[in-house]
Amino acid sequence: MTDSTRDAALGALRDLVGRPDADFHDGQYEAIEALVAGRRRALVVQRTGWGKSAVYFVATLLLRRQGAGPTVLVSPLLALMRDQIAAAERAGVRAVAINSTNAHEWDDVLARLDRDEVDVLLVSPERLNNPAFREQRLPALVQRIGMLVVDEAHCISDWGHDFRPDYRRLRDLIAQMPADVPVLATTATANSRVVADVAEQLGGADVLTIRGPLARASLRLGVLQLPNAASRLAWLLSHLDDLPGSGIIYTLTVAAAVDTARLLREHGHDVRAYTGQTDAEEREESEGLLKRNEIKALIATSALGMGFDKPDLGFVLHLGAPSSPVAYYQQVGRAGRASESADVLLLPGVEDRDIWHYFATASMPDQERAERVIAALGDQPISTPALEAMVDIRRTPLELLLKVLDVDGAVRRVQGGWVATGAAWTYDSERYERIAAERRAEQQHMIEYQQTSGCRMEFLQRSLDDATAAPCGRCDNCAGVWFPAEIAAGATSDAAESLDRVGVPIEPRRQWPTGADRLGVPARGRIDAEEQAAEGRALARLTDLGWGGTLRELFAAGAADGQVSPQVLQACVRVLAGWGWDERPVAVVGMPSRSKPQLTSSLARGIAEIGRLPYLGELGFANGGPGGAPGGNSAFRLAGVWDRFTADGLDMPAGPVLLVDDLADSRWTLTVAARVLRQAGATAVLPFALALRG
Template sequence: MLRDDAEELLRELAGPEAVLREDQWTAIEALVVDRRRALVVQRTGWGKSAVYFIAALLLRRRGHGPTVIVSPLLALMRNQVAAAERAGVRAATINSGNVTEWDDIHAGVAAGELDVLLVSPERLNNPDFRDQVLPALARDAGLVVVDEAHCVSDWGHDFRPDYRRIRTLVADLGADVPVLATTATANDRVVADVAAQLGVGDAQTLVLRGGLDRESLQLSVVRLDRAQDRAAWLVQNIESLTGSGIIYTLTVSAAKDLADLLSSQGHQVAAYTGQTDPAEREQLEADLLANRVKALVATSALGMGFDKPDLGFVVHLGAPSSPIAYYQQVGRAGRSTDRAEVVLLPGPEDRDIWRYFASVAFPPESVVRKVIGTLEPDRPQSTPALEPLVDLSRGRLEMVLKVLDVDGAVRRVRGGWVATGEPWVYDTERYGRLERARQAEQQAMLDYERTSDCRMDFLRRQLDDPELTAEPSRCGRCDNCTGTYRSSAVDETATRATQDRLDRPGVTLAPRRQWPSGMGKLGVDLSGKITDGPQPGRALGRLTDLGWGQRLRTLLDAPDDVVPDEVAQACVTVLAAWDWQQRPAAVIALDSDTHPRLVTSLAGRLAQVGRLTDLGVLRRRPDRAEVTAVNSAFRVAGLVDAWKEPDLAAIAGPILLVDCLSDTGWTLTMAARALRRAGAGSVLPFALATAN
């Protein structure tokens, strides 16, 4: 019997005691026997990967082609390939980390030597892959699997433009090729959108949707207003958490700061972010799997696909912007354990971070049409070549191009992007709905933090759990159900040690070393390496720091005033520790529209304490307004010759250039060039805060 074969494969995959769930068998039978399309929405740890690996091997035994699995993360691919090999499946992956193997893998597919090919969504729109490999896969595939399918939906918590290319792959499949879409985090709206995007919304589609209760998870919230107190709470409580786990932060700098703090107190932890080298990421994942570390302090870069069944805890230092994203991350814990701790430590600054990430969403229509209008049908232009022509950062420009590609207005080809000439409509109503949905999700997350009802029931209702009744339920495990709340008290010694560590001022401002490409298109004769810019600089702290971040944000949000004594003294400390080659001889404040008193008073204090010549303010020319462009090329073009050159004839030494905020680094770079042209031998930039 086919079910007996499926059960045997499951035991090879998951161990001798494993037994197929009824819904697992229902899905496998629909794919292998009926060759239907299915959408499976089941909680993390339910066994969705077992469904597609077993179905892939059973279809292969029946003479069908290889299974194509579209997966979003390298960590997920590594785990899946290892699982497939245990079950006797011949699998390979195509992603950015194994470029040298692509030709051999393509040949293996063509020769029928592979049962499963895992593909990152970005590959689907690579011109060579799309035009040469994808048609053959669509023709010969025995099964197509879209894992983490909520990424297809702009309503989902992790929408990715590359994922929308999947609908082209699905549309080109033969009528008898089954399609399986899987996800653990999808409410009714996301389920409907995924079904529409993948063309699995007809009457023949099988939808298997299970309950989302996680009986091992012990949900709790600990409220502390100050970031320092939340960090100290972790220092004090991390060892009381069972096993090893993940501590999530909202920003890269917070992850690095917290990992440094915990390490300094003797805890075995490491930072894991989107900036971590891929090889190091793989090693860190292995360390956590083997319990060689107590925790990885991670951003959302460690998310979908990381599979450690005995993960003992998940702690969030700062709340994600939606309950759906939160459920997805806490779902990493307690997959094969009776109990796993889930602790949320929210902060008032969370909303500022949510607003920032929302601000880099899809841009206004005028900007998008500028992108389309800049492209030509027969002359491909690369993303770097387009960047100086439209006022978008590199990341946002790439996102816009991918969306326009899916919409048919542009096309990616060898050498870059071209216009298709097809009409394109800016869906104002859709983007408005998305913005309202984003705001509603943020409010729901705030409601979760404050609710006195069952926390698991709250999350399940946010995900439209089909097993919930209309009446509120109680999980019997969370802090609200048990009446047992984790103490928010922090030992004074831990607080003081944490404060001292986080309060160490000083962040290096790395100088810009290369001019943006394509400056000539903006009428600016700058290219190649920067040879007349500033020296490496310093900032008091980052806006996202656990220590100085909150104070600096408050200072820059407040009405303009003279620099507070505490801040000025901390700046002096940074200067005293600066290992410059030559001590500055003078200080000059950068002209500011928003904080003139703050910047000039700080420069004055530093001149007084350091016995430096106070050069006053580096004034902008009257016809030059403050530059607000986000794109590097546009910023540089707007800053050329923007300042009046001061008289530096009497200054024999480096000049300290003071500003309130360094964002992209271009303002300090261009101001330093103005000072160098005026005769400064070198320029040392200093800012109260940096955004990076």
């Protein structure tokens, strides 16, 4: 590239960052030159804040001036898309997005593409497999594409900490493109194995890899070991205001994020919860509040992750450790991007390993389930809800499994649903065992990070195979403990009181599941109001920070059955006392339990005795009792309990009945039992369970 071209690139960079004195970081111009002059394929692995987006926006401007078509930027998160579009506009780059939240704008976006008025089209990896987009738009776009950019490229790799099946389709897309179309992949979190895997998928030997040092001089790392959840929350109550600026507090579960945010708000802290269950509009509003420093913190799950851009983020704190140093580095990289100092503190929990194990096993495809799905599909499209009712797999894991099978070539998404391709498919058990072993090793590395007496930043760098790893001189091991360990008077009791809070609503089922009639259940549409359960209550969720720990022990695999403890019974009584029902129940009925008969029976009897209510006994089993395996989808779960309970022998009084169970999961058992009791004369059924799964 000529000096004038470099000058043009530098001018575009300065427009992008809004500073007339800005200059390229080491490697930025080299990457731009490779893409624009060499039309090469490049992989850029650089720390968060280095300026990876500047490379593709500046390269896009230069390529467009040469007459190239639009850049297609594959981006994983809506938050990332919003930030990238705003950044592009500063440099005069016309960027638009097609995603699940702006369907009303798609026609206008496509018309602008046809008029060549778009410089960058941002799409999610999932959009690439939308049948209409894939078949009607993608082929023409591939012929016109000026550059392909794969952001957060570690998602391509099986070995990346955030592997996503949809990303694996990019290999096929790259293979379809003309050889002279430049391709750029970027990430901040890739070790040598991931780098080699991504480079191979980009095209192999001719890929230019630009790796920079991953040390973040602005970050001050630390680890504070505290004995339990109450002490961690107490520390947070004591010291949140001492943390610099505004920041992010990460939790491992949705329940922990919601509970922590509630506790902090109750004690005067301006925070919000941010999880995968938060509405899209509320997420965007919360991101804006944090960016403008109008709140102290977002209490977030990993839903607030890749691409969130707040250069002056003052701190990142973790209540519970992510499952690998690589994932941890990715999250703490949100802080201190444009400031001299930011505080990063990890407060690990004793429950972390259990949570890691749950998420690791939930993401792995299962051979028996995969074969069941392939066998159910033919050459006529079947929708996901219809398929769900055929194969007894819940919606979320079914959708993940379909993506994996789609990428493997065994199934294909078409207009109207899914079809089998007929291609031979073999479960790659060796590959999945290698991945599982790598995940276990990463978890052990995270424990070692917490326990190391060496430099913590150096440890993270070595985890990412950074050859420049060296002591940072700032972390708690290099420079001494920089954070206070004491807890303010009263904070422990406040946290303990919050954790001791009881009572979670059990939402009643209002609609029979699609496909149940195909399984011999004569029920469709809305559940008759005269047969519905009322809103119920559970003591707590299994994932809750407080009572969740006690309940997890009760329901752990292999845990012995036994009488309910006085402490648990009294907590249940507190739930009932605060219920606020329209009419007090007149009797108690127990659910029969095969796994926890003593626990369930003693709980129901104990509640009846304390509440001075008649105990009518348990519902009886009918037709052999409940069948089917736990964990299936709604239609199969309903079929397994339909007509399997009877109220024969129960002297049902007129009035509301309290129905007591041990564990509420799909809620179909409670729904069917409530229907039986309503038909037997109960005017209302109030379900109560010790635990709510989820």
